[in-house]
Amino acid sequence: MLLRYFYNAKLAHASYMVGCQSLGEALVVDPGRDIEPYLAEAAQQGMRITAVAETHIHADYLSGARELSARTGARLFLSDEGDAGWKYQGLDAYPHTLLHDGDTFALGRIAFTVMHSPGHTPEHIAFLVADTARTSEPIGIFTGDFVFAGDIGRPDLLEKAAGIGGTAEPGARRMFHSLRRFAALPEHLQVWPAHGAGSACGKALGAIPSSTVGYEKRTSWAFGYEDEDAFVAALLDGQPEPPHYFAMMKHLNKHGAPLVVQVQAPPLLGFGSMVALLEQGATVVDTRPASAFAQAHIAGSINIPFDGAFTTWAGWLLGYEEPFYLILDERQRAEVLRDLRSIGLDGTAGTFDVAVIEAWQASQHALQRYDVASPVELAPTIQAGEVTLLDVRGAGEREGGYIPGSRHMLLGTLMQQLGQIDLEKPIVVQCQSGGRSAIAASILQAHGARHVTNMLGGYRAWSSSGLPTTR
Numbered sequence: 001m002l003l004r005y006f007y008n009a010k011l012a013h014a015s016y017m018v019g020c021q022s023l024g025e026a027l028v029v030d031p032g033r034d035i036e037p038y039l040a041e042a043a044q045q046g047m048r049i050t051a052v053a054e055t056h057i058h059a060d061y062l063s064g065a066r067e068l069s070a071r072t073g074a075r076l077f078l079s080d081e082g083d084a085g086w087k088y089q090g091l092d093a094y095p096h097t098l099l100h101d102g103d104t105f106a107l108g109r110i111a112f113t114v115m116h117s118p119g120h121t122p123e124h125i126a127f128l129v130a131d132t133a134r135t136s137e138p139i140g141i142f143t144g145d146f147v148f149a150g151d152i153g154r155p156d157l158l159e160k161a162a163g164i165g166g167t168a169e170p171g172a173r174r175m176f177h178s179l180r181r182f183a184a185l186p187e188h189l190q191v192w193p194a195h196g197a198g199s200a201c202g203k204a205l206g207a208i209p210s211s212t213v214g215y216e217k218r219t220s221w222a223f224g225y226e227d228e229d230a231f232v233a234a235l236l237d238g239q240p241e242p243p244h245y246f247a248m249m250k251h252l253n254k255h256g257a258p259l260v261v262q263v264q265a266p267p268l269l270g271f272g273s274m275v276a277l278l279e280q281g282a283t284v285v286d287t288r289p290a291s292a293f294a295q296a297h298i299a300g301s302i303n304i305p306f307d308g309a310f311t312t313w314a315g316w317l318l319g320y321e322e323p324f325y326l327i328l329d330e331r332q333r334a335e336v337l338r339d340l341r342s343i344g345l346d347g348t349a350g351t352f353d354v355a356v357i358e359a360w361q362a363s364q365h366a367l368q369r370y371d372v373a374s375p376v377e378l379a380p381t382i383q384a385g386e387v388t389l390l391d392v393r394g395a396g397e398r399e400g401g402y403i404p405g406s407r408h409m410l411l412g413t414l415m416q417q418l419g420q421i422d423l424e425k426p427i428v429v430q431c432q433s434g435g436r437s438a439i440a441a442s443i444l445q446a447h448g449a450r451h452v453t454n455m456l457g458g459y460r461a462w463s464s465s466g467l468p469t470t471r
Helices: 036-044 065-072 168-183 213-219 228-236 245-255 271-279 290-295 310-317 330-341 355-362 375-383 395-399 411-420 435-446 458-464
Strands: 002-008 013-020 025-029 048-053 075-079 096-099 104-107 110-116 125-131 140-144 190-193 283-286 324-328 348-353 371-373 388-391 427-430 452-455
Touching: 002 036, 013 036, 013 104, 013 190, 025 104, 036 048, 036 065, 048 065, 065 075, 168 213, 168 228, 190 213, 245 310, 271 283, 271 348, 271 355, 290 435, 310 330, 310 411, 310 435, 324 330, 330 348, 348 355, 375 427, 375 452, 375 458, 388 435, 411 435, 427 435, 427 458, 435 452, 452 458
Parallel strands: 025 048, 048 075, 075 096, 140 190, 283 324, 324 348, 371 452, 388 427, 427 452
Antiparallel strands: 002 013, 013 025, 104 110, 110 125, 125 140
């Protein structure tokens, strides 16, 4: 048995390849939309990908299951559990097998047994894996978004992200009983989850890539409850806000997204196009680092730096129905577009090389900038009430402490709340460390704020400077 681990750090997404060397065939579990890494690994191992298995209809990334099937002819093994509202659709073009609790299938000498594990979603399943060349006993379990290292899947996404009311508490109760089944498994079983630290599919995911049933039973908070009501309350408390794009991922993964070969590559545009687009009110995203954007940028553009959080904030802030344009380093163009495609953001209508900034200035168009300042420098005007202080962190972070007099507006929903802000009054923006507030500063300025300042180091620097905080 061959087992390979793939990890997309920007999505905190883990996927796996299981191969049967004697058969020369491989199965991929919970693949992402970029299927090239799986194809490359299979080729290196001298194997053909003949099967793809998914634990559930994912909300946080675009699945590559149909993509792999279209390219290789692989059979899809998908859940047919759960209620009628969350069944896979549009599968006629792909060889597929729908699965229920207790079903089994094999890849050569490798046997898979399906375990229905509802809670995170109604249709969620896990896969127990046995290398029957050695023993019929399973070696591990692919848990998807059911059990993570140090945490379990959140049950509130259908309600918060997909808008299906009244599903969070019933999901939490189903999770309680699913965990009872999990706890009865042999303690030596390896646990291979679909996410790691940083994923919004849980609230306390660990950074290690795998675990065991026994270790999770002994150390995870989720196994410390005997009372169902207490467990439900604990599971639902403090879950982070799900990004806007989660709802679209649910839809696309349920019905099927366009194949990557069907997505038209955006053209490289010149300076003249920028003038026309801004006059039309188009969305232009500058992907340079926040420090460079703060010093000089084209008026009307917003800043989503191309870093580890780029995909998440693009999903929060960019729409799936409206086109957008990117300013980027052409050497990073392929990677930027690949990251956007990983969450189905295929609407890039054109790109500009970063040289457009210099061309803009050379053509006598003024560049904008916004101020940055330390908490100590900003404290007098904040404490005197001379500025509007916006805290753009998550609700959980704010509950842990905030700056007196600040207003809370989550960065992901800032665009929808701009009408509540006096854009004529000086604005200071802060987050936990200064990264999200830089994005917020760009949004405020692009929408007409007269004077915006980003607080360097954010709340963390404010607090460590001994300035007053409250809870």
